[in-house]
Amino acid sequence: MGRELALSARMQALVRMVSAGNRVCDVGCDHGFVSIYLVQRGISPRVLAMDVRQGPLSRAQEHIRQQGLEAYIETRLSDGVSALEAGEADTVICAGMGGRLMQRILEEGREKLEAVGELILQPQSDIPAFRAYLRQAGYVLLAEDMVYEDGKYYPMMKVTAGKHRVPGTEESGPEAVPGAISAVETGSGRSRERKAEHSEEAGRGVNPDREARCISAEAGDSQALQDRFGELLLAGCHPVLKQYLLYEQQGNRQILEQLKQNAAGGRAARRIRELEEEQRLIGLALKKMEPSGQCGTKTERGSEDEDRSIGTGEGISPGNHL
Numbered sequence: 001m002g003r004e005l006a007l008s009a010r011m012q013a014l015v016r017m018v019s020a021g022n023r024v025c026d027v028g029c030d031h032g033f034v035s036i037y038l039v040q041r042g043i044s045p046r047v048l049a050m051d052v053r054q055g056p057l058s059r060a061q062e063h064i065r066q067q068g069l070e071a072y073i074e075t076r077l078s079d080g081v082s083a084l085e086a087g088e089a090d091t092v093i094c095a096g097m098g099g100r101l102m103q104r105i106l107e108e109g110r111e112k113l114e115a116v117g118e119l120i121l122q123p124q125s126d127i128p129a130f131r132a133y134l135r136q137a138g139y140v141l142l143a144e145d146m147v148y149e150d151g152k153y154y155p156m157m158k159v160t161a162g163k164h165r166v167p168g169t170e171e172s173g174p175e176a177v178p179g180a181i182s183a184v185e186t187g188s189g190r191s192r193e194r195k196a197e198h199s200e201e202a203g204r205g206v207n208p209d210r211e212a213r214c215i216s217a218e219a220g221d222s223q224a225l226q227d228r229f230g231e232l233l234l235a236g237c238h239p240v241l242k243q244y245l246l247y248e249q250q251g252n253r254q255i256l257e258q259l260k261q262n263a264a265g266g267r268a269a270r271r272i273r274e275l276e277e278e279q280r281l282i283g284l285a286l287k288k289m290e291p292s293g294q295c296g297t298k299t300e301r302g303s304e305d306e307d308r309s310i311g312t313g314e315g316i317s318p319g320n321h322l
Contacts, residue, residue: 004040005033005067010122010147010154014095017120017143017158017180018043022090025050025116027081027105028097032060032073039072048089050078080105081112090117095156099126103133110137114161118142122156128227134159135227144232145180146240153244155230181236221284229285237289245289249282 007015011034018024020043026035029049038044049064051057057075064073076083081092092113094102102123106113113119119139123130134141134157143158158180225234233241252275259272 005037007033007037009149010156011037011095013145013147013154013180014093014120014122014156015041015043017118017145017156018091018093019118021045022117023088024048024091024093025081025084025089027078027092027094028052029060029075030056030096032063032075034093034095035060035073036063036067036069039069040067044091045072047073048076048084049073050076050081050083052077052079081109084109084112086112086115091120092116092118093120095120095122097124099123099130103130106133106137117160119159120156121159122154124154127155131157131227131230141183141231143180143182144230144236144238146230146233146238146244148240148243153240155233155241157230157232181232181238183232221281225281225285225288228281234285234288242286242289245282245286249279249286252279252282 015034015038018038022044023046024035024038024044025048026032026038027050029035029051032049035047035049038047049057049060051060054077057077061075064070064075078084084092094105102121106119121130121134139159139161141157141159144155145157146153146155148154229241229245230238256272256275256279259268259275262268
């Protein structure tokens with residue numbers, strides 16, 4: 001076996017979400033480094049490394065051969081999970097691609113993926129829409145993490161098909177993910193029940209119509225925050241999310257000042273309204289993360305001194321909204 005590989009910070013965060021002992025399907029494996037790492041570190045006994053392009057797959061095959069891991073890692077040319085057979089994987093990793101493409105892969109492979117215990121996803125664009133898709137499609141959010149690396153932000157999530165389990169209701173709960181925020185830690189399963197109770201109580205006010213409008217607006221804001229910034233990242237007061245929010249808040253403030261000084265025409269006015277709404281949501285998110293708010297969940301990170309030399313991605317640059 002060759003030398004052990006070291007992954008970038010974002011890829012380390014990704015593999016930490018894999019439940020130990022699971023067979024893994026790495027969709028869009030590129031050079032095969034994640035697949036190799038999973039086997040070398042004893043995280044997975046068997047990996048399927050798949051890519052839609054022959055070029056990256058050939059490079060992955062060469063790297064696997066160099067490491068002497070042909071008996072543990074199989075490569076397949078595959079568009080999404082089309083080449084995955086039923087019962088071959090317990091975990092599917094899908095990373096390094098845009099949210100729309102990832103959504104297409106999940107939609108086209110829905111029947112196969114419903115039999116998989118966990119999906120570990122790292123979309124790099126259209127993230128609010130992708131989170132909304134997962135929610136509407138019935139996936140259950142198990143854990144979230146976020147990494148800042150080389151000037152870019154990388155959110156990621158671990159989900160499962162709704163039929164597998166609902167966080168907060170099972171006896172043991174999902175295995176803890178170092179550095180990530182889990183649904184059991186934040187009590188998100190029970191929080192939805194508390195929100196429903198709160199809504200019922202609020203409806204008993206003096207002005208039912210006004211109370212109903214307030215409740216509806218609050219629920220809308222809550223859903224917008226969760227889709228935009230991540231339900232568990234917010235609930236767990238993730239430090240990298242807070243860093244992102246503060247950076248965006250400052251950048252938006254500067255842009256707004258410039259627009260208001262030089263505004264002319266409908267396009268500028270629309271952009272001002274968009275930024276003001278963005279600032280409002282960021283303010284709400286930061287308020288939730290204040291010490292007097294919901295913070296206090298354990299959010300320690302993994303080791304920061306590991307080699308980050310391997311693994312690249314587009315990520316989310318400051319100024320490009322989650």
